[in-house]
Amino acid sequence: MHPVLKLVAQRIALGLLLLLAVSVVIFAGTEALPGDVASAILGQSATPEALANLRDKLGLNEPALYRYFSWLGGVLTGDLGTALTNGQDIAQAIGQRLGNTIFLAACAAVISVPLAILLGLVAARYAGRWPDKLISGITLSTISLPEFVAAYFVIYLLTQLIPIFNPVAMVFPGMGFWEKLHAVALPVIVLVLVVLAHMMRMTRAAILNVMQSAYIETAELKGLSPMQVIWKHAFPNAIAPIVSVVVLNLAYLVVGVVVVEVVFSYNALGQYLVDHVSKRDLPVVQAVGLIFAAVYIGLNILADVISIVANPRLRHPK
Amino acid sequence: MTDQLSHLARMAAKGRMTRREFNSRAAALGVSAAVASSMFATAARAEEPKKGGLLRAGMQGGESTNTLDPALAASEVPFAVNMIWGEMLVDVNAKGEIDYRIAEEISSSPDAKEWKFKIRSGVEYHNGATVTADDVVATLKRHTDEKAQSGALGIVKGITEMKAEGDMVTLTLASGNADLPFLMADYHLIIQPGGGVDNPAAGIGAGPYKVVVNEPGVRHGFEKHANYFDSTMGHADQVEILVINDNTARTAALQAGQVQMINRVDPKIIELLKGAPGISIQHVAGRGHYVFIMHVDKAPFDNNDLRMALKLAINRQEMVDKILGGYGSRGNDFPINSAYPLFDDTIPQREYDAAAAAEYYKKSGHDGSPIELRTAPGAFPGAVEAAQLFAASANAAGIPLTVKLEPDDGYWSDVWNVQPFCASYWGGRPVQDQMYSTAYLSTADWNDTKFKNPKFDEVLIAARAELDATKRKAMYSELANLLRDEGGLICPMFNDFVEAKRDEVGGWQPDPNGELMNGRALAKCWLNA
Numbered sequence: 001m002h003p004v005l006k007l008v009a010q011r012i013a014l015g016l017l018l019l020l021a022v023s024v025v026i027f028a029g030t031e032a033l034p035g036d037v038a039s040a041i042l043g044q045s046a047t048p049e050a051l052a053n054l055r056d057k058l059g060l061n062e063p064a065l066y067r068y069f070s071w072l073g074g075v076l077t078g079d080l081g082t083a084l085t086n087g088q089d090i091a092q093a094i095g096q097r098l099g100n101t102i103f104l105a106a107c108a109a110v111i112s113v114p115l116a117i118l119l120g121l122v123a124a125r126y127a128g129r130w131p132d133k134l135i136s137g138i139t140l141s142t143i144s145l146p147e148f149v150a151a152y153f154v155i156y157l158l159t160q161l162i163p164i165f166n167p168v169a170m171v172f173p174g175m176g177f178w179e180k181l182h183a184v185a186l187p188v189i190v191l192v193l194v195v196l197a198h199m200m201r202m203t204r205a206a207i208l209n210v211m212q213s214a215y216i217e218t219a220e221l222k223g224l225s226p227m228q229v230i231w232k233h234a235f236p237n238a239i240a241p242i243v244s245v246v247v248l249n250l251a252y253l254v255v256g257v258v259v260v261e262v263v264f265s266y267n268a269l270g271q272y273l274v275d276h277v278s279k280r281d282l283p284v285v286q287a288v289g290l291i292f293a294a295v296y297i298g299l300n301i302l303a304d305v306i307s308i309v310a311n312p313r314l315r316h317p318k
Numbered sequence: 319m320t321d322q323l324s325h326l327a328r329m330a331a332k333g334r335m336t337r338r339e340f341n342s343r344a345a346a347l348g349v350s351a352a353v354a355s356s357m358f359a360t361a362a363r364a365e366e367p368k369k370g371g372l373l374r375a376g377m378q379g380g381e382s383t384n385t386l387d388p389a390l391a392a393s394e395v396p397f398a399v400n401m402i403w404g405e406m407l408v409d410v411n412a413k414g415e416i417d418y419r420i421a422e423e424i425s426s427s428p429d430a431k432e433w434k435f436k437i438r439s440g441v442e443y444h445n446g447a448t449v450t451a452d453d454v455v456a457t458l459k460r461h462t463d464e465k466a467q468s469g470a471l472g473i474v475k476g477i478t479e480m481k482a483e484g485d486m487v488t489l490t491l492a493s494g495n496a497d498l499p500f501l502m503a504d505y506h507l508i509i510q511p512g513g514g515v516d517n518p519a520a521g522i523g524a525g526p527y528k529v530v531v532n533e534p535g536v537r538h539g540f541e542k543h544a545n546y547f548d549s550t551m552g553h554a555d556q557v558e559i560l561v562i563n564d565n566t567a568r569t570a571a572l573q574a575g576q577v578q579m580i581n582r583v584d585p586k587i588i589e590l591l592k593g594a595p596g597i598s599i600q601h602v603a604g605r606g607h608y609v610f611i612m613h614v615d616k617a618p619f620d621n622n623d624l625r626m627a628l629k630l631a632i633n634r635q636e637m638v639d640k641i642l643g644g645y646g647s648r649g650n651d652f653p654i655n656s657a658y659p660l661f662d663d664t665i666p667q668r669e670y671d672a673a674a675a676a677e678y679y680k681k682s683g684h685d686g687s688p689i690e691l692r693t694a695p696g697a698f699p700g701a702v703e704a705a706q707l708f709a710a711s712a713n714a715a716g717i718p719l720t721v722k723l724e725p726d727d728g729y730w731s732d733v734w735n736v737q738p739f740c741a742s743y744w745g746g747r748p749v750q751d752q753m754y755s756t757a758y759l760s761t762a763d764w765n766d767t768k769f770k771n772p773k774f775d776e777v778l779i780a781a782r783a784e785l786d787a788t789k790r791k792a793m794y795s796e797l798a799n800l801l802r803d804e805g806g807l808i809c810p811m812f813n814d815f816v817e818a819k820r821d822e823v824g825g826w827q828p829d830p831n832g833e834l835m836n837g838r839a840l841a842k843c844w845l846n847a
Contacts, residue, residue: 053465163574168562262564
């Protein structure tokens with residue numbers, strides 16, 4: 001077996017173990033929350049009778065261990081169950097929302113990743129001079145702004161002052177691709193502003209770090225232009241740290257954007273998860289938690305693999 | 319001048335101006351009376367319903383956990399959704415009278431124990447079936463089943479027998495209740511084919527619009543029910559509710575024209591929104607109220623002098639001004655206001671009186687240990703600030719009231735109805751009996767002040783079967799006074815429904831029964847292009 005394949009297989013096995021551990025943690029966490037599904041569903045209208053009935057109907061009287069393992073069995077056979085609160089099929093509900101989450105994340109990533117790396121390269125090229133200071137200054141201020149402030153700001157700017165976009169970014173099946181893009185424009189802008197700085201700074205730092213090496217000096221002495229040196233010689237050797245930061249931000253774009261979803265009423269997974277956490281709808285929380293964990297772990301495996309492939313020393317271990 | 323005239327015409331069209339006002343102001347612009355009169359008629363006619371288009375509301379109060387089962391509707395969006403696709407036997411209209419819907423005639427025996435509802439003939443469900451008396455009985459029966467978890471269980475529990483004969487439904491009650499028709503207007507009691515027993519969340523009813531899209535927590539889309547029985551509703555071809563829980567986003571969507579009406583305008587921004595072009599604020603005094611509730615069976619609140627001290631130590635006007643932004647009215651420590659029929663407006667308003675509060679506090683002999691008031695941001699909008707205002711005014715009277723902040727999570731299960739003193743809210747009910755019976759009768763499920771007063775119970779039950787309005791009013795007045803002077807309820811304020819709509823929406827009528835014209839705004843309004 002090729003050592004890289006073996007490494008990847010190991011990573012995936014480890015990832016699956018991690019997922020199992022995560023499912024236990026999520027389960028324990030939701031159990032520890034005050035109140036249960038029945039009281040959360042009925043809210044102020046709870047009577048003792050209604051509570052007992054609902055608990056019975058939802059199977060909440062079974063021991064926690066039993067509930068955990070019967071759920072796990074379902075997941076392994078591809079059955080996520082139905083939501084306790086409204087009886088909707090979880091897999092179906094999640095499917096559409098996961099699609100929306102990925103659509104938003106992808107739109108933001110397609111813009112932010114190349115832009116961040118390009119800006120990072122430019123900043124490294126002109127390190128310490130005005131283009132560097134300008135780029136750093138702007139991206140650092142956008143990352144320092146809390147997401148919802150940035151969101152309200154773009155809402156005001158682009159729906160009230162210059163009314164070209166809609167403040168509510170819901171997307172539906174049946175909308176055309178461009179229509180969808182128009183709908184999500186504002187959240188995408190906000191997310192790009194939020195993730196840009198981190199990736200840009202890491203690109204800049206990684207490149208500058210490599211620029212100290214002796215072979216860069218050789219390349220410069222060969223007479224290559226500074227941009228050529230960076231692009232051909234410095235960048236390939238700086239890929240590993242850049243990729244891990246990019247992946248971290250991609251993971252954030254998938255799992256961490258609930259605030260942006262709420263502000264723009266975007267119908268994606270984060271809002272769905274929060275609604276069901278507040279109702280203690282355990283099967284949904286478990287399922288979404290698991291998906292988020294899988295995305296995180298999967299992306300990190302990807303980052304590892306890319307670093308290995310990018311690094312000859314890891315690619316051809318002695 | 320033409321600009322001003324057309325402005326006047328628009329005002330008239332929106333019903334903001336009477337004919338007399340219009341004529342005199344038109345005359346000031348040099349228009350003759352005859353011309354002005356005909357102009358007024360044209361303008362007013364322009365306000366006739368326009369057909370077609372897509373009318374959208376942006377609403378707070380929807381979650382992805384919502385269902386179309388009317389028995390389970392608890393928040394604002396499911397309520398409004400159900401009012402669009404469903405019909406009850408009757409509605410309570412804006413004047414507090416019964417509007418006949420599925421039922422077209424109601425009669426009762428003199429003791430108000432036996433009620434007959436004549437079912438309107440030829441009313442069609444969205445699936446083409448016709449509404450029958452059997453459906454009505456099956457619907458009511460489903461709500462009596464504990465397993466249905468219906469929010470209307472308390473209402474239908476008192477019905478001992480239900481019968482369907484031809485187009486007549488006969489309900490027999492355990493004890494007489496003159497308010498039964500009002501109870502049948504409860505929004506959970508939507509008539510469903512076969513009672514909705516097979517699939518309660520099918521969303522098939524006899525309402526003005528059919529459910530086309532049902533994405534809980536995101537949007538609910540509807541299209542016109544072609545064979546709807548009532549031509550005064552259902553003007554737009556399609557209506558839609560977008561769930562926009564964020565205050566700022568909801569307001570921005572209205573300003574951008576993405577939606578034409580929104581519920582729950584944040585009191586803090588009302589003044590700002592008023593100046594926005596093309597938008598008007600709509601508010602109406604409702605029956606909902608914000609409360610602080612004490613368990614009268616737990617120390618120290620088992621002492622009526624202490625309760626009275628607290629009731630006198632709250633500054634109601636300040637609450638209305640600061641928490642409701644002026645969009646509300648003062649409460650008087652009983653859950654009824656002038657929006658209810660048979661309200662007694664001669665009961666004196668309780669005012670903030672630090673000296674009297676201090677005196678009652680001294681008389682109560684309380685040991686001076688801190689009195690904890692529990693609150694959470696979700697108890698009602700502004701609940702934390704209201705509790706702090708209350709604590710400040712009480713401390714000024716020498717009462718050691720302290721605020722304990724609780725998390726929203728689990729508030730309704732672990733704090734409300736459990737802890738002896740906390741913040742809460744009530745949505746109000748169409749009639750006094752229902753409000754009192756829901757929360758203040760000794761045996762009430764939701765007796766959240768643990769108020770158990772035999773005299774109160776006796777008068778309340780007697781009032782139910784009393785068909786003489788004057789006597790009934792006196793009885794309700796007695797109940798109000800009992801609760802006001804001995805109950806565990808501190809009711810500082812009744813909140814208005816504050817909403818906003820765009821100017822192109824026609825047909826808006828304030829309705830104190832519920833948000834967005836009691837959930838009927840999308841069905842009753844139309845879009846002026």
